[in-house]
Amino acid sequence: MKTAVFLLLVLCMPVVLKAQKKHALIIGIDNYYERRGVVSKNISLKGCVNDAMAIKGLLMNRFGFKENEIQTVYNEEATKDNILSKFISLANVCGKDDVVFIYYAGHGVTLWNSYSPKDGKNQGILASDLYSKTSSLIRDNDLKTFVNKMIDKKAVVTFINDCCFAGGLTKAAPIREIDTVGRMRSIRYVHKEHEDEEDREIEEAMKDTLLSRALPATNVDIKDKTIVQRPEDKKNSRFLFFAAATDYEESNERLDLNNIPHGAFTAAFIHVMKKMPVSATSTEILNNINKELTRQYIFGLQKPLMYGDPNRYNMNLLGSNLPALSNKTLVSVTAINQNQIILSGGASAGLARGNTLAGTGSKKAIKLRVDALAGLTAAKATITYGSAASIKVGDQFEVTGWHTVSLPRLKVYLPASPSLHAFNRFVSQVIQPAIYDEQYKDYNQVPGDYSFNIYFSKDKWQSIQQQLAPIDRGTYKVKSYKTINESKASFAVNSIDFKKLKQEVSKLDYFIYLPLPAEVSARLKSNLASNQNIQFVNNPSEADVSFYATVERATGGLIFLVSKEIIGEKFLDGGHMRERHSHRIEGYNIKQDAVNKLAVDLQNLLLLSASYKGWLNEYARSTNR
Template sequence: MRMKLKNYFLFFCLFTICHISYSSGKKALLIGIDHYYDSEKERYAEWQDLDGAVNDATVMYNLLKSKYGFSTKDMTLLVSPKSTTKKSIVKAFNQLIKSASKGDQVCIYYAGHGAQIKNSKFYELDKKHEAIVPSDVLRTNNFLLDVEINELLNRLLDKEAELTVIFDNCFSGSGTRGAIDLNSLQSRYVPISDIDIDQTYKKQKSAAERGALVVSAAQDYQLAKEYKDNRGQSHGVFTYALMKAMQMSSVNESAEDIFKRVNSIILYNAVPRQDPVIEGQEERMKQPLFGGVADPSIGVQVGIVDAENKYKITLDGGSAVGIVPGTQLTHVKKEVVVEVTALFGVNGCYGKVIQGDKALEEGDLVKVTKWAPYNKNRLKVYFGEMGISDIEINALKELERLLADKGVLEYAPYEENVGFIIKKEDDKWKGFYSPSESISFGHSIPSFEKLEKVISKLETPNNKIFIEVPPSTAVYQELNGSLSGQPKIQAVKAEEKFDYCLIGRFNDKNELEYSWVRFGAQKEEKHNPLPSYTDWVAPHRTFTLSNYAERLGELKGWLTMEVPPNNANFPFKFALKKHSTGALVKNGALVEGEEYGLALYKDNNLYDSWNMEDRYLYIFLLTSDGSMKLLFPATNSSVENNTEQIMKDPSGDYKDEILIGYPDLLSVSPPFTTDNILMLSTVTAITETSIFNQDGVRERGSGDLSLNELIDEEEERSSKQSNWFLERHTFFGTNTQ
């Protein structure tokens, strides 16, 4: 089945880091608003002045200047009430746009109040605009809406600037180092309950759709907070954590790794109800915060959350990235090694220091330097015992040429017309008419003359011969090295049961290439969710074969992982909603030509016993070509995906059913295969949502979608209730109702 994803951006997000091209000049616009005109008047008591926004903008200004090479003549700092009215902010934007050139690194930073404003005619699901609050809003009632900001961002992108936009206002925020007094936290949020813009806006192409990286200090419905540090200075919680992460990191460190630092600092301080968000294309997240090319980062890095006890280090990473007990992680500069002792939740772990004397601290990044392999869910692969020589390779090449000239050579073992397969087993060459009927050719490759007798016995339609070419010595050695110790892959011997076998061939151009072929692919199960085979790969691209094996391991992990019981009675479930009839399809056939949207519905039997603990939802697609794609939330984000936000109606009651995004998001067309859609629900937000995306292992026409793995070994909670659950839904295409 080819499942097509319509090119919709499900949820517009305002706060953006964007990348277009290699940079030259550096420009910045920084805005901090503490004082709002007329806020001291009694009728505006809910509009509190802030204490830390000006501090934050000033700190970021100095950090850009001192560490990142921005010049004061190319930076504008707006912090006075007069310079932060809506008119003044828009004017500064326009001046920046006018001065920007192709390749410029442009940074825009905002700290101040934020708001959500109702618009019953708005195209977004929640019918609300995100907005920043200018200093004169109480006099003019004019907010700077997300659609207005997005237009300004797109004008900068039209100039082909590398644009970084960071907003630390409401619906953005994070935590900091040193114990934060949670009682002193102040929200950068202004409640707006009696305004309905009631205006239609044409849907824009967002900056994120143009290759943006999106960073927000909090989920869209959360409050970004500020607090006083141990010196009595006020800061936004997110900005303070970001500032610390930027100070700790290289200017070339990737945005992805800086975000890991920020998130681990926030987790350390346990700031309530504030989860920072990063979204965007994987390529951009691997570049530096302000664009360009990042230092290469080999392997997996995770952040330290708590390092006060060297025998119980808390890390912000776990089974989601392949970490299990026994995995070792190293802080290279400090020469400290941490060994994982236990996992908790879906993406956290504990460890202990086993080497090194220097102290770790929250925000440090440690790199996986030794994997501890998974047990039962690993993908089992077989790729021979030791490889064959170049002499044997050349002999097989000549034999295949002769069979091709004869018209009896087949180029794939899974084709139905294959009646005889030649392969090497136990150091001997054998020929198989079927698994139970074979002949032996001894230790030598069979001659063409011997095979002529076989050819004479083959009858149409099974009259073709396939030769399984074992890996060369070089290919075998490279695979043996790259796959050894992988957390999701286990190399096995021929007599053991395996999922995939490495098979070589000479193609119709008589060129050697290899593919992973699934066991039993000749007898294709009608609805097997794993790919029958991968693309064929030339020997000099063995690294691609390793990568394909890792992707297949990800798929198997999702499809076979053990899921804890839903003893929390989480009541919201996933289905596809047929656009033409509104019917919910929970599994099974999807009809060619029909269109489907993503839907959530409430199971009332579970709802009555639910512990009322809301969860974040992640819906993703696993396709039969081996690819995975996050469908919700959109654009690799964690925005607007909590049940408290998306399932509640205005009165606070939970809805029985909702449609997520567009009703015609998915459609079905031939070839009809089997795809899986999974929904992960978790109490803890997964900030690194790139783990839900992966390229496929073979060409599949125009169908392309993706995901990753979370094998759980979570620590028991005192409540005895699991804090996550995974639903699996299998769908296949058909051309009949």
């Protein structure tokens, strides 16, 4: 009887449940300091703080985080001691089932370690205080130790890292190294933890790597036998890690559609999360990130990774069913100036020019359109339906459309060009005989000191003679083309042949720029008519690039190039630049039934070139916006 009464009392007692808490640590480092207050011009980055602010906006707008649940550490505050202190604090305050989110954007580091089971390497991140007497490196073993403490306390940890070599910070797998372009988040140097003097020498060398963004590997071996258990190897760890790149790859930065620099991985992450429900699984998120990076022509340069507890792969990003998750992006009105509405969030909320919003609650009928951004934290919008008198400061508006309006990434000049028949006739009568002429220089050859350029302009084949002269550039002697006179001759399209050409050039070297056939140019322009990333211009002086084709003897075919080398009748000094972006076809003639495919291939070539200038806009050009 007493036992039954006791059990009844226990059952009737109020049950006190521990509330699930949220904790976020967001680190973004653009500025690295040679001395206290003195920013290094050599290795500082541009998009990391922007990334961090965008991630913070995502947590607050979509995942219900409050300001007091997020710690941010930027630039000068991101010293080694301060970062370590934040990790220690996070490990101490988190509890069972708490949601822990960690994000880092900055430089990644590769460390050579002959004792490491990870292909002889360890990784790390770089704090902002390069002047630190104990080195500014934070080792992967340190990061694993902190995360393991959180896991041991049964917290649910998500760690996202947008830096070079990120894939090896808690785990690594041997993956081939590839070349990349653009601004990189990498420093390749080593750190011997117990030899501060050597650290100083390495960091001094690092400061001198001005343009490469990656220090060549040294022979210093840290010879560290310490092995810290990988968080994902802990049983039921509930740990998830996203890496912007493998442990062998560097992480790119790109300008977004607002021309604000971001890490390519984070830009893709924010982009896909705007359109995905917060219930989307981590696997779905990674797949969509990779699709977006492929569309941006970046996936071949860096391949994001995800690993951790396999149970997390099919859960949402945070691995938790938090009650405050939202599939909406909401921003608030901060000011009203006649018909112009100032909104909170700006770029950090993912807003861009052209986005549409609608009021909430009783003001659903009011419609806005974003016309401009005012930095990372504000946007200017115009009322497209409704009255400003109905809007008050503090009103919330929901993003209803992400259609974005942006300026072209690439302006292209395509001159009037011969028909496909005339193109093939020229190739047959001039190019193919020229292949056997020693003075004819193909794509892979450099002309002699005096040479002719043959090109098509104003419905005629033109020739211009150039002289190759050395230019003194410090310790290097570089030969560069200088035009010594204007057009020497014009050939009617249907009258030129190899014999006539040889009479013109005599014994001098010559190079022939082939234009795109008219049919290919027309199809290319049609394919890209609604594409916001490419603008075709009629004035060569407005163009960034043009197209030309030439012969490549080695492959027995034509090579098409997006090039700055010749735009209209303007030749760049230093000619025959051998542009990176090219497309090859077999044979020296273009068949009529190959025109459409060639135009599509050249379209992709243009978009690839445009992607190097910034993020590509997926939305079509709209005539009614």
